[in-house]
Amino acid sequence: MHADRTPNPGLASLISEARWTNGELARQVNRVGTEMGLALRYDDSSVCHWLTGTRPRRRARPAILEAFARRLNRPVTPAEAGLGNTEEAPAAPADGVTGLIELGGADMDPSRRAVLGAAGLFSVALTIPQYQDVIGRFETMRRNPRARIGYGEVEAVAAMTERISEIDDMFGGRHARPMAAAFLVNTIAPHLQAEASEDVRKAMLSAAADHLYLTGYMAMDERADGLAQRYYIKALELAGAAQDHLTYCTTLRGMSVQAVDLGHAPLSLRLADSASAASPEAGPRMTAFLSGQQAHAAAQTGHRATALTKIREAEVAMEKAESKAKAFGSYDPSSLAYHVAQVRYALGDKEAAIEALEESDRTRYSIYRRGRVRHLGLLAERKLEIGRLDEACADWHRVLDDFPHVQSGRCDDRFRAMLAALRPYVKNARAREVYDRARAIAASPRPSAREA
Numbered sequence: 001m002h003a004d005r006t007p008n009p010g011l012a013s014l015i016s017e018a019r020w021t022n023g024e025l026a027r028q029v030n031r032v033g034t035e036m037g038l039a040l041r042y043d044d045s046s047v048c049h050w051l052t053g054t055r056p057r058r059r060a061r062p063a064i065l066e067a068f069a070r071r072l073n074r075p076v077t078p079a080e081a082g083l084g085n086t087e088e089a090p091a092a093p094a095d096g097v098t099g100l101i102e103l104g105g106a107d108m109d110p111s112r113r114a115v116l117g118a119a120g121l122f123s124v125a126l127t128i129p130q131y132q133d134v135i136g137r138f139e140t141m142r143r144n145p146r147a148r149i150g151y152g153e154v155e156a157v158a159a160m161t162e163r164i165s166e167i168d169d170m171f172g173g174r175h176a177r178p179m180a181a182a183f184l185v186n187t188i189a190p191h192l193q194a195e196a197s198e199d200v201r202k203a204m205l206s207a208a209a210d211h212l213y214l215t216g217y218m219a220m221d222e223r224a225d226g227l228a229q230r231y232y233i234k235a236l237e238l239a240g241a242a243q244d245h246l247t248y249c250t251t252l253r254g255m256s257v258q259a260v261d262l263g264h265a266p267l268s269l270r271l272a273d274s275a276s277a278a279s280p281e282a283g284p285r286m287t288a289f290l291s292g293q294q295a296h297a298a299a300q301t302g303h304r305a306t307a308l309t310k311i312r313e314a315e316v317a318m319e320k321a322e323s324k325a326k327a328f329g330s331y332d333p334s335s336l337a338y339h340v341a342q343v344r345y346a347l348g349d350k351e352a353a354i355e356a357l358e359e360s361d362r363t364r365y366s367i368y369r370r371g372r373v374r375h376l377g378l379l380a381e382r383k384l385e386i387g388r389l390d391e392a393c394a395d396w397h398r399v400l401d402d403f404p405h406v407q408s409g410r411c412d413d414r415f416r417a418m419l420a421a422l423r424p425y426v427k428n429a430r431a432r433e434v435y436d437r438a439r440a441i442a443a444s445p446r447p448s449a450r451e452a
Contacts, residue, residue: 010082022047075125108181134240173218174407205242223409265300289331292339299346377414
């Protein structure tokens with residue numbers, strides 16, 4: 001830190017608006033810093049120094065701004081927090097394809113992936129590009145006159161995205177995302193710069209947006225949440241350039257899923273509502289897909305009436321949809337049952353939530369191994385909450401059947417939650433059996449199966 005003995009009324013005003021004590025601000029900054037890969041150790045005396053004119057370290061200032069943004073549900077600028085102009089001067093706008101290459105190029109390098117994940121902070125104050133604002137975003141990008149593409153290249157990109165998605169569903173994003181990033185850099189980016197007819201160009205932009213959405217989803221699954229946001233923003237830009245409402249609103253909905261999963265319910269609801277507004281002519285399956293997420297986010301924010309209305313809309317829409325989903329990323333009865341469970345749980349009906357999760361398990365397609373691990377883990381946790389220990393142990397055994405085969409940060413979260421939930425019950429024979437089996441898996445060479 002360096003001394004600048006001018007009191008900081010801006011910071012004091014923000015602390016007052018947030019209704020925090022100095023110690024509470026310090027703890028929240030430390031928590032955000034952990035997401036950034038920083039080991040911050042601030043306390044109430046640190047905040048007192050900031051208020052009397054000492055500047056926090058430059059690397060910690062984004063954590064301070066993000067902590068306030070999460071509390072106040074709005075962006076907070078460096079100037080407003082009395083931190084001066086801590087942001088670097090904006091660089092000249094990068095060519096759209098250059099930005100994709102920079103993002104994917106860093107992500108496909110195994111030596112840099114851990115750094116990317118640690119440095120990528122999830123931000124509640126992220127600026128979401130509006131659909132109308134990104135329609136012409138890629139019109140002026142540089143073209144390669146020596147390359148030309150047609151619909152064959154578009155179909156190849158779509159097919160590769162579908163194959164990577166299948167691998168992701170079965171084995172988790174750690175296996176599939178390096179392939180996705182490499183394909184983005186080595187194939188999709190050159191295709192976007194090639195000469196093409198207008199309809200082929202838009203089709204390629206749309207296929208690229210789908211691929212970026214999937215790559216962002218895999219980053220989110222690995223808990224590289226800031227990186228996932230960067231992929232999602234690029235997907236929005238390409239979808240707008242392609243005038244592809246479907247991918248644009250699907251991406252917004254994916255961002256809502258990420259936000260509610262991280263506990264940022266107000267942001268999740270805004271994103272879910274924006275996704276629904278961006279798709280006014282949705283068919284019944286898409287309506288269910290969007291309404292189910294709106295219901296989940298509304299329930300998390302305490303909007304009971306909205307949550308119940310939206311989940312009913314999703315149920316009615318699903319009844320109208322075709323019986324089996326075949327499209328990439330489609331919404332099926334198992335997904336709807338999961339949303340029903342989340343809504344019921346948030347509204348206090350734990351028994352109904354458990355019944356819905358059991359229905360989700362019964363109707364899930366067998367290829368969705370990662371989803372089975374996550375949702376069965378959640379089901380077991382909720383059964384334990386109401387005293388159904390034996391049933392919870394049976395479900396956890398099923399989790400452990402699949403867990404060693406899945407490379408997923410979110411599945412790792414459920415694994416650690418299982419170990420923590422079982423520790424108080426290790427004197428019970430069935431609980432001990434599951435616990436010992438889980439510890440044996442945690443002790444294996446598998447790098448993602450670490451105990452908390």
